[in-house]
Amino acid sequence: MKTFLYRSFIGILFGAFIxxxxxxxxxxxxxxxxxxxxxxxxxxxxxxxxxxxxxxxxLFFENTSLRLSQQTALHFVTVVILYFILAFGIGWVPFTVKSFLLVFGMFVVCYSIFWTSFYLYFRGQAKKLNAELQEL
Structure with missing residues (x-):
């Protein structure tokens, strides 16, 4: 709960900054x-x-009882649903099939880039930590 509240506060501040x-x-x-x-x-x-x-x-990615594929699917679905409800409701994305498909495609590309970047970063960190542990 403490992590949720901390991240909520940081996210609200970041959104306000943007x-x-x-x-x-x-x-x-x-x-x-x-x-x-x-x-x-x-x-x-x-x-x-x-x-x-x-x-x-x-926070889905911190649930160790789920596999990475499950964590990713839950995160992706949650973010897509929340983002598109917000984007259509506010008017950031026009409510048409063409605009939805275009923005959804861009969303998937950006999501894939960010997910891959984080995955490679944390995999590299894990290798580095394992190498340091082997030296002990």
Missing amino acids: AVILTNSVVLFSGKDMLDGQLFLKNSLGSIFCGWFFTVTP
Whole structure:
């Protein structure tokens, strides 16, 4: 529970940070003097919620009673469902089949890249630790 609360806090802060960066970028680079307050609130809350679930859902990978394939499947399904509910609800992705398939394809590619990167990193860390243990 302590880990969940800590990660929740970090995710909320990260989501808020991303919202501020994106808002400042829009103001700086689009030349707009005023922002729509309702749109700002909706997108900021979406970014905060997105940050939260992207930092909390990796807890699936800490459940040692599940195989890696099960952990990955649970994480992927949870993240896809939460992200697309959020993206369609807020309007980040238009609610059409074409846009869903396009964004889903990009999502799968990005997910695969991140998953592979983390897998290779942690596999390398495990090899390094095992080598150090052999030296003892």
